[in-house]
Amino acid sequence: MASVVGYREESALFQRVLESYKPSDGLELLLVGIDGNEKEDLRMAQVVREVYPGCTTYIPIAEPLGIKALRFAELHAFGPSYAPPPDLEVRLAQLDQLPKDARKEANDKAMLQLIQETQDLFASHGLLENKRGSAMEVICLYQHHMCKKDIIFTNTIASIVFQKARGLDLLWTSDSDTLVMPDTLSKVLGAMNLDEAIGGSSATLGIHNAQENWQAKMVAAMYWSDLAIARSVLGSTDTIDCLPGPCAAFRVSAIERVIFSWYTQTCLGVRMVVNDDRHLTTLVLLQNYKVTNMACALALTDTPTTISRWVLQQLRWERAVHVEGLQYPHLYAKHGPALFFNALNRYYYPICLGLHLSRYVWDGEALFRFSIIDMACRMLLYTLYNAMAHQVPIKEHPDKPSRRMDDT
Numbered sequence: 001m002a003s004v005v006g007y008r009e010e011s012a013l014f015q016r017v018l019e020s021y022k023p024s025d026g027l028e029l030l031l032v033g034i035d036g037n038e039k040e041d042l043r044m045a046q047v048v049r050e051v052y053p054g055c056t057t058y059i060p061i062a063e064p065l066g067i068k069a070l071r072f073a074e075l076h077a078f079g080p081s082y083a084p085p086p087d088l089e090v091r092l093a094q095l096d097q098l099p100k101d102a103r104k105e106a107n108d109k110a111m112l113q114l115i116q117e118t119q120d121l122f123a124s125h126g127l128l129e130n131k132r133g134s135a136m137e138v139i140c141l142y143q144h145h146m147c148k149k150d151i152i153f154t155n156t157i158a159s160i161v162f163q164k165a166r167g168l169d170l171l172w173t174s175d176s177d178t179l180v181m182p183d184t185l186s187k188v189l190g191a192m193n194l195d196e197a198i199g200g201s202s203a204t205l206g207i208h209n210a211q212e213n214w215q216a217k218m219v220a221a222m223y224w225s226d227l228a229i230a231r232s233v234l235g236s237t238d239t240i241d242c243l244p245g246p247c248a249a250f251r252v253s254a255i256e257r258v259i260f261s262w263y264t265q266t267c268l269g270v271r272m273v274v275n276d277d278r279h280l281t282t283l284v285l286l287q288n289y290k291v292t293n294m295a296c297a298l299a300l301t302d303t304p305t306t307i308s309r310w311v312l313q314q315l316r317w318e319r320a321v322h323v324e325g326l327q328y329p330h331l332y333a334k335h336g337p338a339l340f341f342n343a344l345n346r347y348y349y350p351i352c353l354g355l356h357l358s359r360y361v362w363d364g365e366a367l368f369r370f371s372i373i374d375m376a377c378r379m380l381l382y383t384l385y386n387a388m389a390h391q392v393p394i395k396e397h398p399d400k401p402s403r404r405m406d407d408t
Contacts, residue, residue: 001168001252002185003155005033005148006176008040011047013302014176018051023182026189027136029168031158034142035151044176045140052138057125061143065114066153066263070095072110073260077102089271092264107260119161128165149273153263156255163252171250177302178246179208187297188249199254199289200281202231202240203247208300215310219303230342231293237338238290241324245277247299250284258283267323275320282324285331321346 002021006014021030030052034044037060048056070091074082077098084091095103122128127139141154152173159171170189174180184203192198210220234240243249255262262280265272272279285291304310324331325343332340360366 001029001031001159001162001170002027002172002174003031003033003152003159004174004176005035005151005155006044007035007145007148007151009044009176011043014044014047015051017176017179018048020179020181021185022136024136024180024185025183027185028130028134028166029162030136030138031155032138032140033151033155034140035148036145037142038145041142041145045142048138048140052136055132055136056138056140057127058140058142059121059125061141061154064143064146064150064154065118065157066146066150068117069110069114069153069157069260070264072113073106076109077106089266089269092266092271093269095264096266111256111260114157115160115164118157119165122158122161122165128161130166147273149263149276152276153259156259159252160256160259163256169252171252171255173245173248173250174299175246175301179300180247181298184247184297184299185249188247188294191292191294192249192251195290196251197290198238198251198292199284199287200240200243200248200250201292201294202243202249203297203299204231204293204295205244205247206298206300207303209302209305212305215307216303216305219310223303232295234338234342235293235295237336238292239285239335239339240291240293241281241285241339241342242278243281243291246301248277248281250280251289254284254287254289255280258287267327272320272323274316275323278320278324282328282331285335286328288334 002024004017004021009017018032021027032044032048034041036042045058070088071084073095074084074091077095085094095106098106119128127137130137139158141151141158143151143154155173156171159168162168163171170192172185172189180203188201188203192201205223207216207220207223210216231240258280262276262283265279281291304313325347332343356366
């Protein structure tokens with residue numbers, strides 16, 4: 001089962017994305033979530049119709065399922081006479097003030113009611129049973145525009161319903177601007193299927209628009225080096241701390257228990273909406289599931305091509321990193337030293353670098369001597385290791401989809 005979400009995506013790119021799922025072996029159900037129900041939003045629904053004619057069911061969601069779940073939780077917690085304030089953050093703050101047991105009971109009852117109503121909705125469309133055999137079935141959900149987190153929640157609730165109805169427990173999640181290779185899903189989900197202790201996994205993430213300008217090329221290089229290195233370290237201990245939104249897979253039974261807590265997360269009274277992938281990974285890790293990375297599977301996403309958009313993206317990511325680290329420090333006690341030291345490096349390396357530069361500007365002295373020989377030896381060692389480990393020519397560009405995935 002796969003889930004793709006988006007908001008007013010460019011039609012040509014969205015068509016390429018949907019086409020990329022056609023060769024995926026064993027994919028029974030594709031959920032497409034559209035964050036909007038106006039005329040401009042429904043162009044995406046038209047693209048779905050063009051790519052998958054005759055096998056797509058369109059379901060309008062009258063009330064976004066996240067808002068509905070929140071309303072159910074308030075009903076169980078405060079009673080039918082409760083009048084919710086118009087500000088969503090105030091509503092979440094009032095729920096946070098409940099005792100832990102009362103909050104959990106309200107959340108559990110809200111989820112049960114929401115799943116039952118969603119199941120009834122799908123049953124009215126005859127979707128609970130697989131009537132297409134091995135052929136892929138596509139379900140397109142669209143609702144009033146909220147934010148990416150809301151449409152992810154809606155698609156996740158849909159996946160929970162189909163997990164209960166059809167036994168589909170493995171879910172690939174991605175965005176409307178991310179392409180997959182023919183074997184991406186089979187490799188990632190296949191590995192998860194071999195070990196029930198794996199609650200989440202991800203593919204290697206590359207860039208499909210790296211040739212647009214010099215900045216996109218630099219970002220592509222960063223993805224291939226920094227992200228790959230960071231994930232290889234944590235992947236060795238099955239403690240990946242962030243499954244990227246464009247290329248993440250989850251065990252539905254693992255996220256069912258935490259998805260409402262994920263949706264209602266706040267930090268200092270502010271609702272969190274930009275750290276959806278990192279927070280869901282944190283909640284999976286807190287349940288003692290393994291979180292892995294499938295380095296031999298590839299997905300290609302879109303990257304910002306202007307400095308301003310790229311800086312904003314990096315700021316969002318860094319904010320998410322610090323929020324998760326400060327809100328859930330006990331995570332590092334559960335999963336050994338590798339995750340802790342990786343987080344320590346992420347938090348304190350910028351501080352050390354700033355002190356190093358300040359010292360150099362102040363008196364011209366460096367804290368450490370720079371050795372050209374040491375740097376050359378390191379670069380040679382890393383280059384030889386990657387060439388031998390991946391068994392690909394050094395001159396081959398890593399972002400080309402033609403790269404043989406079986407060689408990694």
